[in-house]
Amino acid sequence: MKDKKKRxxxxxxxxxxxxxxxxxxxxxxxxxxxxxxxxxxxIYTIIGLSMNLINGFTGLFSLGQAGFMAIGAYTVAIFxxxxxxxxxxxxxxxxxxxxxxxxxxxxxxxxxxxxxxGIAAFLIGAPVLRLRGDYLAIATLGFSEIxxxxxxxxxxxxxxxxxxxKIPDNANNMWWSFGISIIVLVLISLLIRxxxxxxxxxxxxxxxxxxxxGINLFKHKVMSFVIGGFFAGIGGGLYASLLGTVDPKQFYxxxxxxxxxxxxxxxxxxxxxxxxxxFIVTGGLEILRGFDEPLVIGGYEISLFRxxxxxxxxxxxxxxxxxxxxxxxxxxxxxxxxxxxxxxxKIKAKFSPKTAKExxxx
Amino acid sequence: MKSKEKVIDQxxxxxxxxxxxxxxxxxxxxxxxxxxxxxxxEHQIVALIGPNGAGKTTAFNMITxxxxxxxxxxxxxGEDITGVSPDKITRRGVARTFxxxxxxxxxxxFENIIIAKHFSMKSNVFSATLRFPGAIREEKRMREESEAxxxxxGLADVRNDVASSLPYGQQxxxxxxxxxxxxxxxxxxxxxxxxxxxxxxxxxxASIMQIRKxxxxxxxxxxxxxxxxxxxxDRIYVLDxxxxxGKGSPAEIQNNQRVxxxxxGVDDDAEN
Numbered sequence: 001m002k003d004k005k006k007r008x009x010x011x012x013x014x015x016x017x018x019x020x021x022x023x024x025x026x027x028x029x030x031x032x033x034x035x036x037x038x039x040x041x042x043i044y045t046i047i048g049l050s051m052n053l054i055n056g057f058t059g060l061f062s063l064g065q066a067g068f069m070a071i072g073a074y075t076v077a078i079f080x081x082x083x084x085x086x087x088x089x090x091x092x093x094x095x096x097x098x099x100x101x102x103x104x105x106x107x108x109x110x111x112x113x114x115x116x117x118g119i120a121a122f123l124i125g126a127p128v129l130r131l132r133g134d135y136l137a138i139a140t141l142g143f144s145e146i147x148x149x150x151x152x153x154x155x156x157x158x159x160x161x162x163x164x165x166k167i168p169d170n171a172n173n174m175w176w177s178f179g180i181s182i183i184v185l186v187l188i189s190l191l192i193r194x195x196x197x198x199x200x201x202x203x204x205x206x207x208x209x210x211x212x213x214g215i216n217l218f219k220h221k222v223m224s225f226v227i228g229g230f231f232a233g234i235g236g237g238l239y240a241s242l243l244g245t246v247d248p249k250q251f252y253x254x255x256x257x258x259x260x261x262x263x264x265x266x267x268x269x270x271x272x273x274x275x276x277x278x279f280i281v282t283g284g285l286e287i288l289r290g291f292d293e294p295l296v297i298g299g300y301e302i303s304l305f306r307x308x309x310x311x312x313x314x315x316x317x318x319x320x321x322x323x324x325x326x327x328x329x330x331x332x333x334x335x336x337x338x339x340x341x342x343x344x345x346k347i348k349a350k351f352s353p354k355t356a357k358e359x360x361x362x
Numbered sequence: 363m364k365s366k367e368k369v370i371d372q373x374x375x376x377x378x379x380x381x382x383x384x385x386x387x388x389x390x391x392x393x394x395x396x397x398x399x400x401x402x403x404e405h406q407i408v409a410l411i412g413p414n415g416a417g418k419t420t421a422f423n424m425i426t427x428x429x430x431x432x433x434x435x436x437x438x439x440g441e442d443i444t445g446v447s448p449d450k451i452t453r454r455g456v457a458r459t460f461x462x463x464x465x466x467x468x469x470x471x472f473e474n475i476i477i478a479k480h481f482s483m484k485s486n487v488f489s490a491t492l493r494f495p496g497a498i499r500e501e502k503r504m505r506e507e508s509e510a511x512x513x514x515x516g517l518a519d520v521r522n523d524v525a526s527s528l529p530y531g532q533q534x535x536x537x538x539x540x541x542x543x544x545x546x547x548x549x550x551x552x553x554x555x556x557x558x559x560x561x562x563x564x565x566x567x568a569s570i571m572q573i574r575k576x577x578x579x580x581x582x583x584x585x586x587x588x589x590x591x592x593x594x595x596d597r598i599y600v601l602d603x604x605x606x607x608g609k610g611s612p613a614e615i616q617n618n619q620r621v622x623x624x625x626x627g628v629d630d631d632a633e634n
Contacts, residue, residue: 214481
């Protein structure tokens with residue numbers, strides 16, 4: 001027992017060093033395109049985690065992630081945009097006087113974006129979460145669209161359909177994006193392992209029983225939803241900073257499906273699953289991009305290869321997952337050192353049954 | 363004037379834990395429970411019996427706040443709790459189990475128990491997440507209390523098992539343990555012996571008696587196993603199509619002609 005604990009601590013320390021070294025290496029040596037993709041993976045991890053907190057751990061079916069992201073993204077875009085650039089960006093209609101001279105640093109703007117997204121989550125959650133059932137999905141879907149339409153039409157604040165560009169580039173640095181996503185990962189893990197996290201899971205398992213155990217359902221559902229909204233806002237802020245530009249079209253509700261795919265693939269209710277799936281889905285979307293380019297073999301153009309084909313393949317992959325791995329990669333379990341070592345021990349046992357027995361005895 | 367009446371009321375009913383007055387539940391045109399008057403005194407074991415569809419579980423659901431009665435009042439220790447939400451009623455000391463077991467299936471036995479302690483937690487979500495000293499203390503207290511309860515209920519061996527993996531009888535047992543984890547005064551058991559064999563039923567009977575003694579509880583239960591009901595009940599209420607057709611001690615119920623006709627008579631025939 002104690003040996004295992006020691007082993008786990010040592011492994012964790014090694015992992016932390018390796019991750020830091022890898023980030024350091026990637027940041028300086030990899031080309032800008034790959035770094036950008038890796039940053040996007042980290043940001044998608046944050047938003048995937050926020051969605052898994054709501055959908056996977058608390059069992060609420062929310063489809064509002066794109067809306068929360070948009071709020072975070074626009075908050076960062078508006079408040080970090082340098083003052084001297086504002087008139088060139090807002091050339092159709094000058095920026096609203098109330099905010100025209102407010103400039104925030106990246107981190108305060110990011111947190112403010114999270115807070116705004118959290119407030120929005122409260123405003124939708126408070127009326128809807130009193131009801132039992134899946135009304136939340138409909139309400140959040142509508143919310144996402146409302147946000148997008150608001151962004152398109154609130155010209156003096158959001159610059160309307162033109163969007164905001166020239167956003168200072170902060171997230172395209174692996175220390176920022178990975179640093180913040182690791183902080184979010186740690187915070188959500190701690191939350192899940194606290195008494196409140198257990199209550200979220202209890203609500204997912206059986207809300208009637210949870211209520212009979214003295215748990216105020218409404219309070220805890222709203223809590224989970226607001227925290228999820230907050231972190232999605234943070235993720236959205238990083239996203240804006242990474243892309244350097246935001247416009248309402250980026251935040252179509254289809255964006256939410258990327259995160260839905262991430263949590264379904266990783267496992268509803270698994271933090272490590274979400275992290276793994278974020279990298280697979282984000283990386284996969286990039287790799288599959290090759291299918292959108294025309295392909296010519298021996299002078300003959302294969303007609304399937306045209307824009308949109310990658311999404312077809314992606315959808316087929318999703319169907320395969322849903323059919324054969326209904327619980328996703330991790331189900332509701334988490335990666336842990338014990339699990340990993342047991343896994344290796346099992347593989348070892350398969351290949352050499354004799355030595356495995358001795359190994360097991362030790 | 364009114365307060366004086368109330369004081370007198372409390373003096374008279376000092377040891378009444380639960381009282382319902384004209385408690386009625388109507389679903390559309392169907393009267394599921396009609397004018398039910400219950401009086402449950404401290405430390406009693408009271409049974410609610412009746413054929414299927416008599417309205418027993420509906421009565422439970424009104425007492426625990428799942429339904430608000432169409433009319434009538436419910437008093438817990440003299441205080442009106444009609445229409446109060448289920449979580450608040452639990453916090454006032456009424457715990458329950460369910461007819462169809464409702465455990466947190468994918469969670470461990472230990473987690474099932476400790477979740478029932480959550481409402482006693484004063485730390486907010488930030489201090490719990492960031493592990494502030496106060497939250498750590500509370501978590502430790504909740505863990506110790508849960509461990510002690512598991513030990514007491516004989517579930518310590520399976521503490522890390524997933525609830526749904528337990529055998530059926532043990533799942534029912536865990537549900538009772540989970541209800542006890544909320545520190546109730548009044549325990550409502552909805553068919554605790556459903557699906558149990560005679561041996562298990564006997565164990566359960568002994569267990570309910572023991573629990574009442576150890577936790578100083580009042581027990582109100584719905585049950586179909588007549589052996590169990592007649593053995594442990596101090597008082598029995600009989601419902602049929604929402605109507606109260608009998609109340610009294612086990613002996614009185616057994617000799618109540620109306621009850622025997624409606625309910626026990628059928629049972630006797632079946633045995634012959």
